Amino acid sequence: MISPLTTNHLDPMVLSFRLSLSILLHLHPLFSASAYAHWTVNSLPGFSGDLPFSLETGYVGVGDREEFQLFYYFVKTYSNPKTDPLILWLTGGPRCSSLSGLAFESGPINFEGELKEGSLPQVLINPYSWTQNSSIIYLDLPVGTGFSYTKTSQDHKSGDHEQVQHSLQFLKKWFDDHPEFISNPFYIAGNSYSGMIVPIVALQILEGTYKHIFSFINFQGYILGNPFTIPHASENFRILFARNMALISDELYESLETSCQGEYVNIDPNNVECLKHYDTYTKCASVVKQGCILWPKCPSLKEPQTSNMMPYLPTIGLTMTKFEKHSIYMSGDHDMVVPHMETHAWIKALNYSVVDDWRPWFIDDEVGGYTRSFANNMTFVTVKGGGHTPEYLREESSIVFKRWIIGESL
Template identity: 45%
Template sequence: MDAQLLSRLLFLLLSFIIVSGEAATTLVTSLPGFDGALPFHLETGYVTVDEEHGSELFYYFIESEGDPRRDPVILWLTGGDRCSVLSALLFEMGPLRFVIEPYDGAAGAVPRLRYHPYSWTKAASVIFVDSPVGAGFSFSRDPRGYDVGEVSSSLQLKTFLTKWFTEHPDFLSNHFYVGGDSYAGKIVPNVAQKISEDIEAGLKPTINLKGYLVGNPITGEAIDLDSRVPYLHGVGVISDQLYETIMEHCHGERYDNPNPKNVICAQAMDRLKALLEEIYNSQILYKKCNYLSPTPNDKTTHGRILQQETGALKHPPPRPQVDCHYLPGICLG
């Protein structure tokens, strides 16, 4: 990403978190790059989730534009791990979008924003949380606070919700869901389980948990890999013939590393890999764009990238089109 554009973008992001020294939360009514007042209720703030290390989780809370006192409340987490949840707000289900246009680099200019009328917040209130500590604007005053894993970050999110609902009791009666995508597929069920255990134990506040939802979740390596072939067939990326060949001859094989002695399976998987090279894996409906820098692979690991990619260094690929975006480019944590 262009350094000047990145600096403008970071300025825009920082405008979300201008909080007075006395306040834990702030109401954001306008943003650089957006014309006029925001047409929805946006609150941002920090919640302490680890007193010992001074760990704080940052959140964006957007009230439903329908009936916020009756519509469901969703906690939303994103992948990475340690990607900023701002990626979900701006690129997935939030009410803001970037205006897709070339950046002219004018002094003081910031990327323009527009209202997205088909966001989830038309019918639900969403708490977007930068989690775990170290993602986005979430931080720890003690470096040891960044040493969190799947279990500890799930417990911190449960602490976050306990404190958040204590400060926002008007939403306790609303139906509540835990949601997330990608890496958050490992966290979301844990958080829902912890909330359920608190409810059974009679702990207050009582969150009105109704379920959880995950999109393209990471669950476990074997399960995730084995599910790709049926999924690719179901959405029409691979033919019936290739699907049937794989299912018949690759039974019990690792799809990512088939036994080379199983010639029919190995050849079928080579065809599958060739097809996958033609699409953008993270979102098959998006265009496949060039990366400005090479991505790691078997040939560029173990310190050999300068030996293997000298051609790319001498003749770099063209800059991506303005409407291209990638998960690594929007993991702003």
């Protein structure tokens, strides 16, 4: 029995924290038994009865001495685990728990819309889960995210390079422990900041030093949603997005372009005109919800600040031109965190020819968004009215995913 999702929107950070804490307390006796095993979870706090899907949790040790313990949730497909695709999901942020992917984005659970003070959120089944067609591993990465931890210094700081290496080490050990999934079509997926990580992990699997280790898996490609791709590009594209969405006037946009020369990161403190116009832009844009400008702005949450992101691997723009596996972007066209035009510009910069030009895609007789396909087997898709993650339009996002993963035309 699938419970319907409600339309009330709770603070996902509050819900995620409360459920994370309750899950930790629920499973603590298991965790203390061993850090190198996995366990089947049949029930969750806030859900009545046994779970109607297969959920496994566990730790995998990575690093030279397995000093880094990576926690994961693994949900088997509702359909055929022997043949359906397997996906490794890396949540963005950086440092967002993979529980957000499990409960708010592509996973099988959601929450009741009403929450009483001091009570646990009631868990519902998400009818739009991507696990209807695929098995998904939700990984807490980098170290220090969610339940992942280090046995060494508690102030350990993880960068992009380490996150890539830990992803590869995790995959190797996870497949060693789950050999029954070796032949399944395998994809790497994620959104937001994971756009910096996922493509490089994909390239390492295909062309890296340890590519022979992964030659045994059936790697097919990657999936990204509203991804960061170039450091600080989002700040610049937000100005264009604000003009296109009528958040600022044409005159202000032109003044910004003239005085700032299209560069809005590390503005020269002596450029008085640029600072003045940028301040006006900030006042106009800050009153809307960055993740989806159609949604009400939540005063208790701070919007993402890309200036605090982790160090970036500068090879992505060059090495991505070599990647010709099956891949897709899924961009909510009302996301101001990573505007869709940034992702499209990055794809176009790869200089692959268009094989299916810009056109609408439909849900029944209604436009669901627009799409374009390229010669390197890459598909770009916008979701009309969508935001920074699948959370904003779960049904539409799941339809795009399902059609793409089974090879059906959008």
